Amino acid sequence: MPETTSILLVGVGGQGTLLVSSILSRGLVASGRDVKTSEIHGMAQRGGSVSTQVRFGAKVHSPIIGRGGADFLVGFEAMEAARWTPWLKPGARIVVNDLEIPPAPVLMGRASYPSGLVDVLRARFDATVVKAHAIADEIGAPRVMNVVLLGAFVEASGLTDIDWESVIAGTVKPEFREPNIAAFKAGRRAARSAKRAVELAATA
């Protein structure tokens, strides 16, 4: 692992990237790493493209990731994941939610949502694709989609030396602990089975 590891969390305003970066950074700090995060507020939050950055290591300097600088990309939405791929390092890993949220030009019927984005990401990158929104719906709490993705990321990144479930329990309100822990576990399971599916496809 390089000196500093860079995680880019991207999605659409309102999807809950900030909670995930908050859980991630708490867990990483508790494990003794230096951490910096960066986020954008204001106008862009209104349904626009949003990005949150988390960097950790022995000593982190810059809080932001330049193009070609990210080790991990967590895409809360397919097109947002695709938008941020130029920020990836060679060999970087992607976790992407298989979800399409139409942007304004599509809502207005002036353009079509690009087809097959998830397949493009799978073909070009080391991508773990999960249906985080569907999993969250099954849990009965659509808003925990973000923590499903956190679980998938933890599995895909191998950052498993941290007791994430207690970090989650200490971050969210008591009444939301149960669905969030369930979401985290389901996210990890989904990432494992996505990986198995890829391996099977490779051997077939």
Add this chain to the structure above:
Amino acid sequence: MPELLTGNEAIARGAYEAGVSYASAYPGTPSTEILETLAGYRDVVAEWAPNEKVALECAIGASTAGARALAAMKMVGVNVAADPLFSFSYSGVNGGLVLVSADDPGQHSSQNEQDNRFYAPFAKIPMLEPSDSQEAKDMAAAAFEISETYDVPVLLRTTTRVCHSKSLVSLGTRRVPPHKPYVRNIPKFVLVPGNARLLRAKLAAKLSRLSEYSETTPLNFVEWNGPRIGIVTSGMGYQHAQEVFGNQASYLKLGFTYPLPIAKIRQFASRVDTLYVVEELEPYLEDEIRRLGIACVGKDKIPGNFELDPTIVSAALKGATAVQPDPVAVLPRPPLLCAGCPHRGFFVELGKFARKHHAMLPGDIGCYALGASPPLDALETCICMGSAPSIAHGAQKMFAKFGETTRAIGVLGDSTFFHTGMNSVLNLAYNKSNAIICILDNRITGMTGQQEHPGTGMTLQGEATTEIDIATVVRAFGLKNVRTINPNDLREVRETLKWALSLEEPSVIVTKWPCRLKKLNASDAARYAHRFRHLAVREDRCNGCRNCLKIGCPAIVFDTAREKARVDAGTCVGCEVCAQVCGSDAFVDGELEDA
């Protein structure tokens, strides 16, 4: 145990630990959370002011009364506060006074990209520039000490990536300095020319002492890693440079950047083979270094526009091109007014009305600036806070002078009205144009994230207070034609605009409906309730005409394969603007349709 804090939280914490007693601000990205954090500390009086000039003046009052005081604002807010700033620097302080300017390189949420470091030499006040949250906390505290020691207000200049990045901070305890009494001091605080001339000379002497301080303060330090490359840097530039060069370069890291440590810079430059200047935005440090006759590499290589990151600095100074994947083709995702935003219904009608009657549409700063974007296309200017009524007035006067029939319809928000829009509406009443002013009263400061203002009836620290009624204010200006309407009722909007257009006199239309993100109390929740929880499209009625797409609602999705509109029940809040533009009554109560 150090805590992860944003730069804004750290500034608030530093001010708190340094014994700040008073803080005031007008919300503005990226500065807003400084006051929101201070508001949570007991022992600190924290307030939202209607604008930045008022915020700074209140802080001046608190300082003059002997307390440590802070005013915080985004960079364009300092323009508004510049009047008191440039003169109070002559007076100096009683209790320490710190002005936080939060700049926005990259214009993430701003109308320009001004580099407010230039305010320090211009207003003749010392400046500190933190580069992470620990420094933000430490410098906020140091700024109060410097302010009192040298009898000057101090500028603490941050940027978006300092304000909104989290890094580890060691916390201390609050230590309030002994209370200073207010002492009447006419020669110091009454800036009539006779006094001000003497104060100007005194200020020059203070700055000369501050120049000496700049040479010795640990806020300006050298990290020596050998003579090959030396980097003079400040703020976020330091972090990026460290990321790129690590211990392959030596650093002169400047935290106290006005007055600059001239001797220290000369000495550092003389010890290194190549001198780089790594700073975001304008060549503030570089110009000064070049003036000293020192050769350096800076803005000839490093971009002067937009924010920097390690990749950009590396490419500029090392010629290193990061290997980056080719982009995947995607569509833009511009921000949109929320589903159920009360501005939407108003803009749907205003846009149509303006096109039909050739109206000119000055706008203002707020979420409603999105009214200028397609498909609403219902605003035509967005310059600065409170400008819509004045621009509408000036334009209307000229339309009248040159015999043109165009009417100017100025649009601004409630918080913007209280900010500086009030003065502009007053001017319109006084100078008698018949411009039409629309005040979109969503009962909160929306874009910066739900801050109270004089029209909400609540203070920053949660006390109930006088609720200023906009219609009453504009009537007090002598404007007679004032109507308050529901912006979700398109017929009401249309008829009110028609009424305003028919008048020879100026008029004010107040649209009143709370921001859909605002947490409402029980009585407001009952008052501002929609009939339906969400809508749905009856497919048998939808004829695929796409009229509903012209309102730009994120809850409406058009299925191009089937040529039908669909409502996303989870996003829709039931405002019924879509139902009013649909020619075939396809939008119905969603719950009824579900059942």
